Amino acid sequence: MCVSLASDRGLLLDPIAPGVYGRLPIFERVLAGLSEAISNLDPSAHPEVLRFPPVIARQTILRAGYFESFPHLLGTIHAFSEHEPAEAPSDLVVTPAACYAVYPHATGRVPVEGRLFDVESWCFRQEPSDDPERMRAFRMREFVNIGSAERVHGWRKEWIPRVQQFLARLGLQSSLALANDPFFGAGARFLAMSQREQELKFELSVEVRAGATAACISCNYHLDHFGTAFDIRTENGEPAHTACVAFGLERLALGLFAAHGALVEKWPDQSLRLLGLSRAQC
Amino acid sequence: MCVSLASDRGLLLDPIAPGVYGRLPIFERVLAGLSEAISNLDPSAHPEVLRFPPVIARQTILRAGYFESFPHLLGTIHAFSEHEPAEAPSDLVVTPAACYAVYPHATGRVPVEGRLFDVESWCFRQEPSDDPERMRAFRMREFVNIGSAERVHGWRKEWIPRVQQFLARLGLQSSLALANDPFFGAGARFLAMSQREQELKFELSVEVRAGATAACISCNYHLDHFGTAFDIRTENGEPAHTACVAFGLERLALGLFAAHGALVEKWPDQSLRLLGLSRAQC
Numbered sequence: 001m002c003v004s005l006a007s008d009r010g011l012l013l014d015p016i017a018p019g020v021y022g023r024l025p026i027f028e029r030v031l032a033g034l035s036e037a038i039s040n041l042d043p044s045a046h047p048e049v050l051r052f053p054p055v056i057a058r059q060t061i062l063r064a065g066y067f068e069s070f071p072h073l074l075g076t077i078h079a080f081s082e083h084e085p086a087e088a089p090s091d092l093v094v095t096p097a098a099c100y101a102v103y104p105h106a107t108g109r110v111p112v113e114g115r116l117f118d119v120e121s122w123c124f125r126q127e128p129s130d131d132p133e134r135m136r137a138f139r140m141r142e143f144v145n146i147g148s149a150e151r152v153h154g155w156r157k158e159w160i161p162r163v164q165q166f167l168a169r170l171g172l173q174s175s176l177a178l179a180n181d182p183f184f185g186a187g188a189r190f191l192a193m194s195q196r197e198q199e200l201k202f203e204l205s206v207e208v209r210a211g212a213t214a215a216c217i218s219c220n221y222h223l224d225h226f227g228t229a230f231d232i233r234t235e236n237g238e239p240a241h242t243a244c245v246a247f248g249l250e251r252l253a254l255g256l257f258a259a260h261g262a263l264v265e266k267w268p269d270q271s272l273r274l275l276g277l278s279r280a281q282c
Numbered sequence: 283m284c285v286s287l288a289s290d291r292g293l294l295l296d297p298i299a300p301g302v303y304g305r306l307p308i309f310e311r312v313l314a315g316l317s318e319a320i321s322n323l324d325p326s327a328h329p330e331v332l333r334f335p336p337v338i339a340r341q342t343i344l345r346a347g348y349f350e351s352f353p354h355l356l357g358t359i360h361a362f363s364e365h366e367p368a369e370a371p372s373d374l375v376v377t378p379a380a381c382y383a384v385y386p387h388a389t390g391r392v393p394v395e396g397r398l399f400d401v402e403s404w405c406f407r408q409e410p411s412d413d414p415e416r417m418r419a420f421r422m423r424e425f426v427n428i429g430s431a432e433r434v435h436g437w438r439k440e441w442i443p444r445v446q447q448f449l450a451r452l453g454l455q456s457s458l459a460l461a462n463d464p465f466f467g468a469g470a471r472f473l474a475m476s477q478r479e480q481e482l483k484f485e486l487s488v489e490v491r492a493g494a495t496a497a498c499i500s501c502n503y504h505l506d507h508f509g510t511a512f513d514i515r516t517e518n519g520e521p522a523h524t525a526c527v528a529f530g531l532e533r534l535a536l537g538l539f540a541a542h543g544a545l546v547e548k549w550p551d552q553s554l555r556l557l558g559l560s561r562a563q564c
Contacts (some may be wrong), residue, residue, distance in 0.1 A: 013332065013387060016339040016341070016342055016383075016386050016387075017321075017339035017340075017341070017374055018336075019371075019375065020335055020337055020338065020339065021335070022332045022333070022334050022335075022383060022387065023332065023333040023334070024332065025331045026330070028333050049306070049307045050295065050304045050305065050306065051304070051310050052303040052304050052305070052377075053302055053303070053304075053336075053404060053417075053419030053420075054336035054337075054404050054419060055302055055336075055357075055376065055406065055418070055419050056298075056299075057298040057302065058299075058300035058304070059298070059299070060298055071362065071367075072359065072362045072367065073537075074362075075337075075359040075360070075361045075372065075374070076359070076360045076361065076369060077357040077359060077360075077376060077406075078357070078358045078359075078360050078371070079356065079358070080353065080354045080356075080408060082410070085353075085354065085466075087358060089360070090357065090408065091299050091300075091410075092299055092302065092418070093358070094336075094359060094376065096338065101298075101304060102378050104298050104330040105295060105298075105304065122335060122336050122349070122404060124337065124359075126361040126362060126372065128364070134451045135335075136337070136374070137335035137336060137337050138335075184367075
């Protein structure tokens with residue numbers, strides 16, 4: 001059999017390019033179970049559920065300020081234009097995070113109770129690595145809340161213990177930490193410090209393979225950054241505040257395999273139940 | 283509600299960039315049902331099931347000859363290199379078709395009974411259009427057969443009536459036609475003619491919206507093109523032949539909505555049963 005398997009566990013193919021892995025069925029089944037379990041976590045009645053492609057308008061990413069903060073992680077799509085048979089920057093980039101796709105659709109007034117989106121997409125980060133937890137292409141699931149500062153900040157606060165309990169029920173030991181994004185360039189240190197001082201980003205990390213931990217869930221408060229950028233306003237006309245809870249699905253799956261072993265049928269009852277998997281299926 | 287819907291059917295968001303659509307839940311549910319129904323179509327016992335990311339090694343696409351035949355459809359990812367903080371072509375492109383990801387993993391000898399892969403990935407084609415059936419980002423499911431010329435050619439032949447019946451059971455009127463790929467450049471006409479003369483490509487088209495049809499399944503025989511390019515050999519050491527049956531999942535979903543209407547709960551019993559959907563879920 002010339003399909004060789006990364007980490008000998010039958011989860012991922014050895015990559016042809018760093019950080020780009022083919023997935024085997026059991027890995028995909030666990031990932032689908034995680035997606036379902038995450039849906040069940042949300043206590044709201046009717047989030048607006050949207051699924052987005054792995055590419056996004058460059059214009060959206062420009063408006064979001066991604067080019068300024070994280071140009072080193074971005075993948076820009078070049079292609080033939082209609083006018084000339086030669087490669088040039090197209091109007092698209094590979095999606096850097098799932099929530100960006102929502103904001104241009106939310107432009108305008110948000111009702112007093114806010115809006116809650118449930119989104120998912122394949123995401124891309126240009127950080128070639130041989131560590132399977134540092135994939136360049138991976139799936140991100142997010143809940144995105146848009147509304148007044150108080151409601152959105154309170155919503156994010158409620159989610160932190162909820163995701164901590166979620167990881168515990170999956171049988172994963174996690175640590176919560178204040179964090180910052182990997183900003184680029186001369187202002188990086190200042191931006192990171194400011195983000196930490198304002199407590200805008202919390203990350204939950206789990207062991208993803210022996211001796212290596214990685215952040216698998218982040219709880220982010222963006223203040224009015226996206227509200228201003230995408231002209232999203234509260235009922236009283238002020239720029240809306242936004243927050244998101246983001247799940248790195250591949251990292252969560254790697255965490256489950258690291259904690260419970262390669263044989264899913266031997267995982268703890270509670271983990272399987274949460275993932276909607278029966279021993280017979282595995 | 284500022285989320286406006288393409289075609290007023292609650293299936294897709296109006297795109298921010300041409301051909302790049304957010305998907306609403308009912309569209310995704312039908313697509314998942316199609317994916318399951320396609321799995322059930324395959325009479326083989328154990329295909330090798332692999333799921334690939336939406337990006338792929340540029341080297342793989344070079345080896346496959348895609349740059350020469352379809353440079354106008356390709357999206358190349360540019361990103362910062364490790365050495366210089368400026369955009370340059372990376373080692374990746376957005377995946378043009380699902381089956382390309384398989385071939386580098388199949389290098390070597392194929393057993394006498396051949397190998398059968400079941401693959402899926404998001405794909406990208408640079409053809410900006412306002413027609414929802416001509417998406418730039420879409421999902422493609424493929425069965426890929428690798429082996430001797432006789433076996434592979436026979437396998438492709440068997441699949442043509444199978445997919446015709448599949449579409450009929452879904453309640454879709456289809457037409458089968460000999461087809462050619464949209465080759466680029468001076469040699470395009472010759473390549474297309476040669477492809478037709480050798481009967482390498484058959485397409486099944488369905489109505490995807492009032493007055494518009496599109497190919498939603500193709501049955502392709504590649505001769506030893508990929509066998510030679512990726513050094514895949516039969517037991518007796520000759521370059522293996524390959525064939526694939528490719529399903530455009532979004533086009534099939536659009537075809538179902540076009541044929542049976544916006545309300546999935548009113549679709550014919552047989553269609554719902556094939557898709558594993560119950561009226562109560564819809």
